[in-house]
Amino acid sequence: MSLGAVPWHHGAEDCAQDNHPVLDVFHYDTRSTIVRQNKCLTFEAPFSYVLVGSEKVLVIDTGALPDESGFSFAKATKEIMKHSSFEDKEVIVLHSHSHSDHHQGDSSFLGLNNTQVIAPKLDQVIKFLGVNDWPHGQVTLDLGDRKVTLIPTPGHQEEAITIYDHNNKWLITGDTLYPGLIYVKDWQAYRQSINKLTEFVKQNEVKVILGGHIEMSQEPGKYYPIGTTYQPNETALPLSVQDLITLNAKLQQSEEAQKMVFNSFVVQPMSTLQKSISNIFRWASSAL
Structure with missing residues (x-):
C-alpha cells in the first residue's frame, strides 16, 4: 500500500x-x-516514526500522550516492532522539535537499558548532532545498514530538525512542513530552512515528505480548526517535493511575514x- 492510501483513523463524531x-x-x-x-x-493526533537498522533503532517523536493509565509509548513501540528484533538494538529517541505534543512519551524510555533519549532542548540537540555552527x-547517523541525515531546520520552532531516511528516501519534517496549519515563529529562519531543504532535495532523491500531523481536508486550502477530533474528509499524510519547491519559491519572493495558503498546507x-x-x-520547560 502506498503511503498516500493509508486509511488512518481520523477520530469520531462521538x-x-x-x-x-x-x-x-x-x-x-x-x-x-x-504511528x-x-x-x-x-x-493533535501526532505521527511518530520508527526506523530500524541492523544495530540501532531511531524513534522520531513520542507523541502527545503522557505515560499514564497504563499506556507506555516505549512498551507499545517495542511491541509493534518486535518482528525487527527491537530488543537487541540500541534505541535512540529524537524529536522533530520541542513542542510538547511530540515528546510526552519520553518518560517511558528513560532508564531503559541501551536507550538514549535526546532531550528536546537546543543545547542537547546541538550536542547530539555535534554541529559547531x-x-x-x-x-549523518549510521543505524547499521541504514543511514539517516539530520538537518537543522528552525523556524516553526527553535530546535526543529528534519530527518532524511536514505533507505526509503523519506524526508521527515515534523511541523516544519506537513498537511495542516503551520505556525512559524521565526519567519526569516523558516525561509532559510525551507530554502536549505529545497537545495537538499536537488542533491538527494526524496520520494515523499512526511510531517507530524494531518489537519487539511481534501478540499484545497481548507484545514480543520484547532481542537477538531473528527476529520472524515482529511487529506493524505505525504507531501511532494513539488510542494516544498512551490513553498520555497513563494517564501523567497518576499521577506515579509504573511499568511500563505496552498492546496495542501497553510503557512x-x-x-x-x-x-x-x-x-x-x-x-518553563528549561527550568525543569
Whole structure:
C-alpha cells in the first residue's frame, strides 16, 4: 500500500463511543513503521516514526500522550516492532522539535537499558548532532545498514530538525512542513530552512515528505480548526517535493511575514502574543 492510501483513523463524531486503539500503526516494511495517536485521545493526533537498522533503532517523536493509565509509548513501540528484533538494538529517541505534543512519551524510555533519549532542548540537540555552527551543517547517523541525515531546520520552532531516511528516501519534517496549519515563529529562519531543504532535495532523491500531523481536508486550502477530533474528509499524510519547491519559491519572493495558503498546507506567521506564550513555555520547560 502506498503511503498516500493509508486509511488512518481520523477520530469520531462521538469520541465517547470510539473504540479504536491508542495507536494507529502502519508497517511500511519490516524496518519502517509510522504511528499515529488516537485523535479522540489527543486532537493533535501526532505521527511518530520508527526506523530500524541492523544495530540501532531511531524513534522520531513520542507523541502527545503522557505515560499514564497504563499506556507506555516505549512498551507499545517495542511491541509493534518486535518482528525487527527491537530488543537487541540500541534505541535512540529524537524529536522533530520541542513542542510538547511530540515528546510526552519520553518518560517511558528513560532508564531503559541501551536507550538514549535526546532531550528536546537546543543545547542537547546541538550536542547530539555535534554541529559547531547551528543551524548550519548536517549530520549523518549510521543505524547499521541504514543511514539517516539530520538537518537543522528552525523556524516553526527553535530546535526543529528534519530527518532524511536514505533507505526509503523519506524526508521527515515534523511541523516544519506537513498537511495542516503551520505556525512559524521565526519567519526569516523558516525561509532559510525551507530554502536549505529545497537545495537538499536537488542533491538527494526524496520520494515523499512526511510531517507530524494531518489537519487539511481534501478540499484545497481548507484545514480543520484547532481542537477538531473528527476529520472524515482529511487529506493524505505525504507531501511532494513539488510542494516544498512551490513553498520555497513563494517564501523567497518576499521577506515579509504573511499568511500563505496552498492546496495542501497553510503557512501562518505567529502573532506577537503567540510568540510570547511560546517563550513562556520555553522558559518553563528549561527550568525543569
